[in-house]
Amino acid sequence: MEVVILVYDGLTPLDAIGPFDILGKLPKARVRVVGLDSGLVHSRGGALGLRASASLEEIASADVLVVPGGAGADNLAHDPALARGLRRLSASARAVLGVSTGALLLGGAGLLKGREATTHWRALDLLAGFGATVVPRRIVTSGPFITTNGAAAGMDAALALAQTLAGPEVAEAIQLLVGYDPEPPLEAGDLFKAPEARAHLARTGLERP
Amino acid sequence: MEVVILVYDGLTPLDAIGPFDILGKLPKARVRVVGLDSGLVHSRGGALGLRASASLEEIASADVLVVPGGAGADNLAHDPALARGLRRLSASARAVLGVSTGALLLGGAGLLKGREATTHWRALDLLAGFGATVVPRRIVTSGPFITTNGAAAGMDAALALAQTLAGPEVAEAIQLLVGYDPEPPLEAGDLFKAPEARAHLARTGLERP
Numbered sequence: 001m002e003v004v005i006l007v008y009d010g011l012t013p014l015d016a017i018g019p020f021d022i023l024g025k026l027p028k029a030r031v032r033v034v035g036l037d038s039g040l041v042h043s044r045g046g047a048l049g050l051r052a053s054a055s056l057e058e059i060a061s062a063d064v065l066v067v068p069g070g071a072g073a074d075n076l077a078h079d080p081a082l083a084r085g086l087r088r089l090s091a092s093a094r095a096v097l098g099v100s101t102g103a104l105l106l107g108g109a110g111l112l113k114g115r116e117a118t119t120h121w122r123a124l125d126l127l128a129g130f131g132a133t134v135v136p137r138r139i140v141t142s143g144p145f146i147t148t149n150g151a152a153a154g155m156d157a158a159l160a161l162a163q164t165l166a167g168p169e170v171a172e173a174i175q176l177l178v179g180y181d182p183e184p185p186l187e188a189g190d191l192f193k194a195p196e197a198r199a200h201l202a203r204t205g206l207e208r209p
Numbered sequence: 210m211e212v213v214i215l216v217y218d219g220l221t222p223l224d225a226i227g228p229f230d231i232l233g234k235l236p237k238a239r240v241r242v243v244g245l246d247s248g249l250v251h252s253r254g255g256a257l258g259l260r261a262s263a264s265l266e267e268i269a270s271a272d273v274l275v276v277p278g279g280a281g282a283d284n285l286a287h288d289p290a291l292a293r294g295l296r297r298l299s300a301s302a303r304a305v306l307g308v309s310t311g312a313l314l315l316g317g318a319g320l321l322k323g324r325e326a327t328t329h330w331r332a333l334d335l336l337a338g339f340g341a342t343v344v345p346r347r348i349v350t351s352g353p354f355i356t357t358n359g360a361a362a363g364m365d366a367a368l369a370l371a372q373t374l375a376g377p378e379v380a381e382a383i384q385l386l387v388g389y390d391p392e393p394p395l396e397a398g399d400l401f402k403a404p405e406a407r408a409h410l411a412r413t414g415l416e417r418p
Contacts, residue, residue: 014230014387020257021223021360025415027260032255040260047240048229051249051258093374100388120388138392151230160394172397173410178223179309179329179359182391183347185369188381189390201382204233 001029001165004062004089006105007041007050008082010072016050017202018155019066026166026172034059036082044071056085063095064161068154069100069120077108077130087111096145097159099154103127103147115142121191122203125203138190152189155180210238210374213271213298215314216250217291218260219281224308225259227364228275234383235375236414237418243268245291253280265294272369274302277363278310278329281404286317286339296320304370307355308363312356324351327358330400331412347399 003023004014016033024031035041035052042049067086076082086109090096097107103119106112107130117132118124118140123143128134137161138153139146148154159180163171175181188194210298212232214225225242244250244261251258253344276295285291293319299305307315312328315321324340327333327349337343347362348355349370355370357363363402372380384390399402 012230014224017222017226017257020252021221024254024256027414033257043229043233045233047233047262048226048242049258049262052259053256053258058224088405089233095333101372102311121385137391150387151391152387152391156391156393163395169407169410170415172395172403173407174392175395175397175416176330176400176403176407177411177415178221178361179398180361180396181347181402182323182361182365182393184384184389184391186372186377186381186384188384189388191385193390194381194385198378198382198385201378202386205236206382206386 001026002027002062002068003031003064004059005031005033005066006037006074007033007052008070008076009040009041010044011068011070012041012100012151012183013048013050014151015068015070015102015154016066018151019097019099019158021062021178022155022174024055025177026162027170032059054157056082059089061078062089062093065089065096067096067098067102067105069102072103073101077104083109090144093144097154097157097161098145098147100150106145107132112145115145116140117133117142117147118143119147120150210235210272211270212273212275213268214240214242214275215277216242216244216261217279217285218250218280220250220277220279221309222252222257223360224258224277224279224311224363224416225275227360228306228308228367230387231364231367231371231383232273232275235371236379236387241268256356265291268298269356271298271302273275273306274298276307276311278302278308279326282310282313283335286313292318299353302353304372306363306366307354307356309357309359315354316341321354324354325349326351326356327355329359339418
């Protein structure tokens with residue numbers, strides 16, 4: 001079971017690491033963290049460095065491909081080398097998980113054309129621009145492509161995928177080992193739950209240039 | 210606002226990255242990822258490399274200190290240099306968040322002696338061995354020390370801490386931006402919810418030597 005997780009400059013680390021810690025516990029899983037090139041990539045602002053142990057080109061195939069979102073996704077969606085790599089690996093993958101704005105990278109590669117998909121609330125229009133039929137759900141599945149509206153839904157989708165690939169007992173054991181038993185103290189995790197002013201604050205007061 | 214996140218070989222990445230993506234969005238936060246030494250550390254098995262941009266010694270002070278758990282925590286809890294660093298930074302921190310078995314590192318530094326605390330279900334006895342009063346709750350606060358029973362509770366604690374430090378509006382905007390709206394498809398995230406056989410499977414079938 002080859003699990004390939006893409007990383008790139010400007011990624012949202014949680015989008016990659018939630019699925020990493022869940023799918024990486026699948027029996028016989030081999031997880032590879034890959035970039036456009038091998039070497040370090042950094043989260044927006046540079047505070048976190050993650051190492052890609054291989055380049056996308058070096059990866060022959062993936063059973064599961066995880067594509068995280070991030071501030072860097074808007075631009076990277078137009079990178080031809082990335083698009084080629086995503087198309088090549090998606091062709092034979094059992095599942096391709098686009099977390100949050102990771103869906104934009106799949107969209108940019110032409111992989112979501114005519115398919116139902118979702119993404120982070122900041123990027124719904126961009127996703128539609130790639131020819132996807134945007135569906136306002138937390139998790140949307142179309143063929144091998146699973147897209148999510150955020151990082152937490154990426155963990156939920158990874159756990160559901162673990163269940164599909166290895167059965168409910170293994171998936172439950174993974175959930176227990178990860179301690180994935182969330183009870184957020186606030187209830188503003190989705191655009192349809194949060195006061196409208198929070199979206200404004202999120203857009204203007206928290207995102208860093 | 211100085212947010213310092215410890216990383217070390219054998220850490221559980223999600224324990225560090227959940228709080229990273231939440232606390233890193235606090236207004237005026239500066240997040241530093243630090244190790245015993247600067248440079249790369251790896252998750253158990255080596256699949257993920259994370260870069261510590263500084264050594265613990267180089268850090269003068271922290272407003273918030275995050276100590277993730279991991280397979281490496283049991284041994285590292287007895288490292289005198291780490292214990293010194295944790296004691297020094299904890300002395301002036303507003304909050305010290307020990308996620309999952311990260312509590313063992315705080316325990317090993319003598320910081321939880323006589324305090325209520327919790328940790329991952331695999332490590333409750335070890336935590337008691339450091340003189341902590343183990344409380345079977347998801348999140349336990351004692352003075353500046355916040356300990357959690359797993360990675361998801363670490364995210365919940367980070368969000369609650371964001372609320373304490375910056376108010377509910379900012380915390381809600383962070384939650385919205387992160388898309389932290391979890392709905393796990395299974396309900397085995399806590400020892401008291403999972404069938405007993407899952408704990409056995411988690412212990413024997415999924416953990417890698």
